[in-house]
Amino acid sequence: MMQKKDNHTVILGNGVAGNSAASAIRKENENGSITMISQEPFPEYRACVLSKKYIAGDIEWEKVFLKKLEDYSKEGIKILFGKRVTRIDTEKGRVIINDNHTVSYDKLIIATGGKPIVPPLPGVDKEGIFTLKSLQDAENILRFSGRKVVVIGAGPIGIEASISLRKRGWQVSLVELMSRVLPTMFDEKPSSVLEKRMEEYGIQVLTGEKATGFQGDKRVQSVITDKREIECDMVILVLGIRPEVGLANEAGIEIGSLGGIKVNEQMMTNVKNIYACGDCVETRDVITGKNILCLLWFNGKKQGEVAGYNAAENGRNFHGGMIVGGVDVLGTNAVSIGHTKSSLKGARLKVIEGETNKVYHRLLVSDGVLVGAQLIGEIPEIGPLVSAIRRHDSLKKIRSILEDGSLLSLNPLYIKL
Incomplete structure (x- = not known):
């Protein structure tokens, strides 16, 4: 050899x-x-x-x-x-x-x-405007003397950053261009439940709102949107x-x-x-x-x-990827696997919603094959469901996975939809 x-x-x-x-x-x-x-x-x-x-x-x-x-x-x-x-x-x-x-x-x-994506908006170069991608970004945020923050972008990082800074006692506003939080992960119904949890925690959630610029002298003092002006002393851009x-x-x-x-x-x-x-x-x-x-x-x-x-000359293949994302919204676990209705816009989809073993699930089916799943509750193991979607299993096989009590269980913080 x-x-x-x-x-x-x-x-x-x-x-x-x-x-x-x-x-x-x-x-x-x-x-x-x-x-x-x-x-x-x-x-x-x-x-x-x-x-x-x-x-x-x-x-x-x-x-x-x-x-x-x-x-x-x-x-x-x-x-x-x-x-x-x-x-x-x-x-x-x-x-x-x-x-x-x-x-x-x-x-x-x-x-x-x-x-990180930084939009070319007026005033985006002012002091107090940060991204959150690297460890140095996180250090810059923590060292800055801000306590009234606007987070722009309600993806997973924007959600988590908003909750984290609210835990510190900061005043937090979350601005999202799309009509719901976590728009690439969840459809309207599960998204609205997670948004409500954040609002109950004291975070101002502003969806369907576009940031258009930043005001202030050397340091940012407010965010201008297409609907209002939001006073702040810090902005975190999490736009992807x-x-x-x-x-x-x-x-x-x-x-x-x-x-x-x-x-x-x-x-x-x-x-x-x-x-x-x-x-x-x-x-x-x-x-x-x-x-x-x-x-x-x-x-x-x-x-x-x-x-x-x-x-190293040992042949291996990567056969493709799949979007799998999860976020913990104040004790409520939410997982998205595969596609949402918006990411498959124009496709003929069947939506199946239900509660199995006290975990809410929303399934998206195309031509008898599962192409997306959204789950809310305590979800200890999603591997079997992810594998089934990768294999293009039939809906009948998927149902048997969802009905397996070892896969999905409930914690006391679960919210019934």
């Missing part, structure tokens, strides 16, 4: 995709060299806890991290953190860093993640994430129609020896077969593993 070459692999990014790629490479090859480059100075951390626990004060700084800096050297990974790659030289097989240092590679894995593809695009790597890097099932790009994974790529929706941006931790982890194994 031919011995595998001890390649030098360079990984751009220190999130879940980049670290999963590094772990996969090391499992396959103990001797190959790995260099990880990240603009952030921190070791790998749990980005998912920033809005839910860290800014609420529920966990300490040390608990945010998944690794220590010394862990990388133990795994034989050279780290260049706090460094910004300015160019990928595909002809010479190297990357150029902002201090003019160059790093050559045999294989390159791009795991640059995504960047765009794939970070600037380096890839400049290097001639193909970008898809949705703005993510195009890859095949081996996570290979159109340029030889270059792979991409995580939030910076487009992937195939296992339900519709169309390309989607699947900016989720689990997808990033699996894609990173596949990219790493293939860079």
Whole structure:
């Protein structure tokens, strides 16, 4: 059997995709060299806890991290953190860093993640206006002397940030352009229940309202919408994430129609020896077969593993992703799997609502096959339901899963719809 070459692999990014790629490479090859480059100075951390626990004060700084800096050297990974790659030289097989240092590679894995969307509104550059994507963003928010905050964007991070800051005693207004909170995850009925919980907690929820600008001198003093002016001393923008593809695009790597890097099932790009994974790529929706941006931790982890194994010359495939999201709204667990009515606009859908084992479920069925599910209650295990949707199981099989008492149970905070 031919011995595998001890390649030098360079990984751009220190999130879940980049670290999963590094772990996969090391499992396959103990001797190959790995260099990880990240603009952030921190070791790998749990980005998912920033809005839910860290800014609420529920966990300490040390608990945010998944690794220590010394862990990388133990795994034989050279780290260049706090460094910004300015160019990928595909002809010479190297990357150029902002201090003019160059790093050559045999294989390159791009795991640059995504960047927060910042709308070009008047006054958006004023002091006191933040995004919430990175650990440094969270630190900036906590260090700022604001106590009256407007959160713009009612997705999962916006919901969690609003609740966290309200826990701290701050006055919170949540502004959402769409007609409901969590509009990409839930249809109107379950969304309205979650919105009511937030309002009962003292959060002002303003849906169907568009932010048009920011007032104040040097520092923000109010948010202007198409309906009112909201006084504040801080604004948090959580309007979604765009794939970070600037380096890839400049290097001639193909970008898809949705703005993510195009890859095949081996996570290979159109340029030889270059792979991409995580939030910076487009992937195939296992339900519709169309390309989607699947900016989720689990997808990033699996894609990173596949990219790493293939860079180490052990063929693996990533067969596609699916949107699976969950949020805890003041003790009420809510999970969305697959599509909503709005994401499948124009499709002929059958909606089935009910209560099984005291958990509300809303199922979306197309041509006898489940394409989306929304659940509210205590949901300890969704794996069987996710797998069933991925397999395109019939509605009859799905019903048997929902009726399995070990899958869905109730906690006292459940709200009957």
